[in-house]
Amino acid sequence: MRHGRYPFILSFLALPVGLYAWLVILPFAQAFQISLTDWSGSSNNFDYIGFDNYLNLFKDERFVLPALRHTGIILLVMPVITIVLGLFFAFMLNLGGRSRQGRIEGVRGSKFHKVVYFFPQVLSVAIVGILWKQVYAPEGFGGLITGALGAVGLPAPVNGFLADKRFVLAAVIGVLVWSAVGFYLVFFSSAMASIPRDLYEAAIIDGAGRFQTFFKITLPLLWDSVQTAWIYLSIVALDVFVLVYLMTPEQGGPDAASEVVGGVIWKYAFKNAEQAFASAIGVVLFFAALTLAVVSLRFGRREQIEF
Amino acid sequence: MATETPAKPTTRASGAPREGVVLNFFSQGFLWLWSLMIIIPVAWIVLSSFKTSREIASVPLGLPESLHWQNYANAWTNGHIGSFFLNTLQVMVFSVSGTMLLGAMAAYVLARYQFWGNRIIYFGFAAGMMFPVFLALFPLFKTLGNVGLLNTYTGLVIVYIAYSLPFTVFFLTAFFRTLPTGVAEAAVVDGAGHYRLFFQVMLPMAKPGLVAITIFNIIGQWNQFLLPLVLMGRNPDDAVISQGLANLAMRQGYEGDSGALFAGTVLAMIPIFVAYVLFQRQIQEGLTAGAIK
Numbered sequence: 156m157r158h159g160r161y162p163f164i165l166s167f168l169a170l171p172v173g174l175y176a177w178l179v180i181l182p183f184a185q186a187f188q189i190s191l192t193d194w195s196g197s198s199n200n201f202d203y204i205g206f207d208n209y210l211n212l213f214k215d216e217r218f219v220l221p222a223l224r225h226t227g228i229i230l231l232v233m234p235v236i237t238i239v240l241g242l243f244f245a246f247m248l249n250l251g252g253r254s255r256q257g258r259i260e261g262v263r264g265s266k267f268h269k270v271v272y273f274f275p276q277v278l279s280v281a282i283v284g285i286l287w288k289q290v291y292a293p294e295g296f297g298g299l300i301t302g303a304l305g306a307v308g309l310p311a312p313v314n315g316f317l318a319d320k321r322f323v324l325a326a327v328i329g330v331l332v333w334s335a336v337g338f339y340l341v342f343f344s345s346a347m348a349s350i351p352r353d354l355y356e357a358a359i360i361d362g363a364g365r366f367q368t369f370f371k372i373t374l375p376l377l378w379d380s381v382q383t384a385w386i387y388l389s390i391v392a393l394d395v396f397v398l399v400y401l402m403t404p405e406q407g408g409p410d411a412a413s414e415v416v417g418g419v420i421w422k423y424a425f426k427n428a429e430q431a432f433a434s435a436i437g438v439v440l441f442f443a444a445l446t447l448a449v450v451s452l453r454f455g456r457r458e459q460i461e462f
Numbered sequence: 463m464a465t466e467t468p469a470k471p472t473t474r475a476s477g478a479p480r481e482g483v484v485l486n487f488f489s490q491g492f493l494w495l496w497s498l499m500i501i502i503p504v505a506w507i508v509l510s511s512f513k514t515s516r517e518i519a520s521v522p523l524g525l526p527e528s529l530h531w532q533n534y535a536n537a538w539t540n541g542h543i544g545s546f547f548l549n550t551l552q553v554m555v556f557s558v559s560g561t562m563l564l565g566a567m568a569a570y571v572l573a574r575y576q577f578w579g580n581r582i583i584y585f586g587f588a589a590g591m592m593f594p595v596f597l598a599l600f601p602l603f604k605t606l607g608n609v610g611l612l613n614t615y616t617g618l619v620i621v622y623i624a625y626s627l628p629f630t631v632f633f634l635t636a637f638f639r640t641l642p643t644g645v646a647e648a649a650v651v652d653g654a655g656h657y658r659l660f661f662q663v664m665l666p667m668a669k670p671g672l673v674a675i676t677i678f679n680i681i682g683q684w685n686q687f688l689l690p691l692v693l694m695g696r697n698p699d700d701a702v703i704s705q706g707l708a709n710l711a712m713r714q715g716y717e718g719d720s721g722a723l724f725a726g727t728v729l730a731m732i733p734i735f736v737a738y739v740l741f742q743r744q745i746q747e748g749l750t751a752g753a754i755k
Contacts, residue, residue, distance in 0.1 A: 163656035164571050171568035171627055172583060178624035179590055182601035189601065196600060244496070247489050262490060270742055271497045274504075277738050277745060278731065279685035281704035285711050285727050289510070289720075290503050297522035297720075299506055306523060333499065342750045394594055397687050401708055420596040425692065430600055437597030444592055 183441075189434040196430030208435035219436060221411045222419040225324055229331070229395055229415070234388035236332050238381060241339030244272065246369050248340070249347050250355065269344070273337035280334075284401030287330045291316040291402070318404050320412040327398055327413055335391065339384050346380040347373060382451060389447045393440060396421065416440050504731075511724035518720050533725035537710075540719075541726045542699065546706035547733075553615050553702060554683055557622035561679050562672065564623060565630030570660055572631070573638035574646075584635060590628030599692050606693060613696040621689055626679050633678075637671035638664065677741075677748030684734075703730055 190208055194201035212219050248265040275283065292298030293315035294305050301311040312319040316326045350373065358368050374381075396417030400406045407414035407422070416436060423433035510518050511533055513526040537543050572584050602621065603612065611617030641664065649663045665672070690705045698709055707730055710723055738745060 159656060160575070161577070164575055164577055167567040167571045167660075168583065171564040171631070172586075174564065174620060174624045175587065175590070175627050178602065178605065178621055179593070179598065179628075180586070182598035182605060183593055185601035185604075186597045196604075240496075244493065247493060251489060262486075262493065264490075264493070268493050268497055269746075271500050273742070273746055274500060274735075274738060276749065277681055277734050279704040279707075279734075280687050281685075281707040281711075282727055282731055285707060285723065286503055286507050288711070289507065289724070294522075295519065297510075297519040299503065299522060302522040336496070338749065341746045345750060390592060390594075394596070396596070401711065417594070417596045421599070424600040433600065434597065437594065440594045441597050444594055448592055 186434045186437055189431050190438050192431045194431045195428045196424065197428055201431070204431075208432050209439070211432065212435055212439065218407075218411060218414055218419045218422065222407075222414040222416045222436075225414060226393060226395065226416040228324065229328055230389060230392040233328050233331050233335075233392050234385050236328075237335045237339055237388055238384055240332065240336045241343050241384070242374070242377070242381070244268070244336065244340045245343035245347055246365075246373060249344050250368070250373070251365065269340065271337075272340050275334040276338045278334070280397045281401065283330060283334055284398055287326075287333075287398075288317065288402045291326050293318070317402055318409050320409055323403055323409065323413040327395070327402065330398055330402070331391070331395065335388065339388075342384060343377065343380060346377050350376050386448060386451050389451075390444060393417075393444055393447075507724050508728055511721065511728045513721060515719055515721045518724070530721060533719075533721040534729065536719060536722035537726035537729055541710050541722055542706060543703075543710075543726045543729050545699065546701055546703045546730075549615075549700060549706075550684065550702040553618055553622070554680065556615075557619045557626070557683055558676065558679050560619065560623045561626040561630055561683075562676055565627055565675070566634055566665065566668070566672065567660075568627070569631045569634030570638050570664060573635045574664075584631075587628045587631040590625075591632060595625070595688060599688070603692055613694055613700070615700075618690060618693055618702075621693060622683050622686065625689065626682065630675055630679065633675050634668070634671060637668055641667050673744070674748040677745055681745070681749065 191203055191205060192201040193204045193207075248261040248268055250260070251262045278286075289297070290299040292301065293313065294301040294311060296315070298311075298315050301315060304311040312322060316322040354372050354376075355368055358372055363371070394417055395415050399413050399415050399418050400421075403409075403413045407418045417440070420433045420436050420440070423429045423436065509526065510522075512529045512531070513521075513533075514530050517524075517526060517530075568583075568587070572580055572587075606612040606617045606621070611620070645667065646659060646663060649659050654663065685704055686702070687704045687708065690702045691708075694700055694702065694705065698706075701709055707726060710726055
C-alpha cells in the first residue's frame, strides 16, 4: 500500500484544489490587491494609490456609512432574536410538555410545528423576497399587513412598510429571522437530544419548573451550540444583501435606509464602475468576519461539561 | 433577549399550579402564532395566484371570484418559468455531481492520508466557509470573462463547484475520519489499490454522510442567487430559476401582471414543497448535519 501513494494523493487533490485556488482563493487575493489601486474595473489602466480607498470609505456618507450602520444593526439584532426564538421553540417542542407518566417530551403538536417552522429554510431567497414584498406592500397594491391593519381600522404606512424609512430595515430583519428560526430550532433540537434525560427527571423530582430546567440544565449544556449558531448567524448577517436587493426600492432605499455593506459593494462594483473602492469595502467586510470568528472562538470557550 | 421572557417569571413566582396553565396557554399560543406566520403568507400567495391582477390589488384579503388559471399559463409561457426550471436542472446535474465527486476525493485524501501540506490544504478549504463572497465577485467576473466562460453554464457549474467545496470538504473530512479502519485494512490485505479502496469500499461506507451533504448542496445551489446574478447577467432567457423569478418580479412588479408573478412563484415553490413533505426528515438532517459536527 506504500507504492503509488503520492501519485494517488496528487491525482485526487489536483482537480479540487486547483479549481478552488483558481476560482476562490485567487479572486479573494486579487480583491485585496485591487483595493490598493484606483482601478475602475473596465479599462486596463490603474495606479497603486495605497490606502486612499480605505480612508475615503469612511467619508462616504451617501452609501458606505449608512451601510456600515445598518449591517451593524443587523449583526447585533438578528442573531440574538433568532437564537432566543430558536432556543425557546426547541425547548417547548422537545421538552416543554411534561405530563404523560413523567416522560419528557414536546408539547402537543410538536411534530407539526417543527415541519412548518423549517419550511422557509428550503425556500429560495427569491421566493421569500417576492412573498414578503407583497406581504409588506402598500394597501393600494394589495399588501397583506397593510390590508389587515386597514380592515380593523388601524393606521398603516401609506406607501407600505418597505418604502418607509422608519420600517424598512426592521422589515428586512423580520424576514431574515422568519426564514432562519426553523433551522436553529432543528439545530438546537438535535443538541438537546444529546442531553441525558435523567438530568431532567432528577430536576423534576427535585421540584424544578420549566424555567429552572431551561436555565439551569438546558442552556448551560447547550452553550457550545449557541456559540456555533451565533457565528453562523453573524456571517449571514454580514452577507445580507439579496433580500434587500429583491424587496426594497432602489435596492437599498428608500433614501439609503436599508443600504447594507454587501449591497454597496455590488453597487460600486457593477453599477458605478468603481472597482477599487468596492474591493476596499469588501476587505473591511472580510476582516469584520475574521474578527468575529476569532473573538468568539477565543473568548467564547467555556469549560467543557462531560456527560 | 426581551421578546417572550418577561411573561414567564411572573407565572412561576405567582405560585401558579404545577403545570403552569398560564405558561402552557402562553407558549402554545406563541407556537401557533409562529406557525401561522409561516402558513398564512404562503397560503395567501397561493390564493393570490388564482386572482386577476386587479383583484390582487383591490381585494387582497378576499377569495378570488373565480379560479384564474390564466395566470399559470402566462407564467409558463410569457414568464418562461418552464425553461428556467430546465436551465437550473441542466446546471445542477453537473454542479452537484461535480461537487460531490471532487469534494469526496479531496476529503478522503485529507482525512485518511498523512502527507506534507495536508493541514494547510484542509484549513485552506475550511477558511473558505467564512469568506464574504462579495469580495470575490468582481475578480471572479473578470476571471471567467478572460477565459470566455462568462454567461455560460460551464462557467456557472465550475463556480458552483468551487464555492460549494469548502463546506463539502470540511464536512466529509470529518465524516471519513469517523469510518472504521478495519474494513479498509482488510480490503488492502485482499489486494485492493488506492483507487479501488476509495470507490468500492470507502464511498459506499460513507453513504449517510454523502446523502446529507448532497441534499445540502442541492438546496444551496438551487437557491443560489448572487452568483448567477453576476455571472449569467447577459441573456435573461438563460436565467436559473431564482434569478428568473427575480427578473419576473422586477419586470412585472407592482403595476404589471402580479397574478402571473405569483403563479410563477407558486410553480417554483411546488417542487420544493413536494420534496420537503416527502423527505423532510432527511432534509432537516442534511441541512443541519454540518453544523452539528
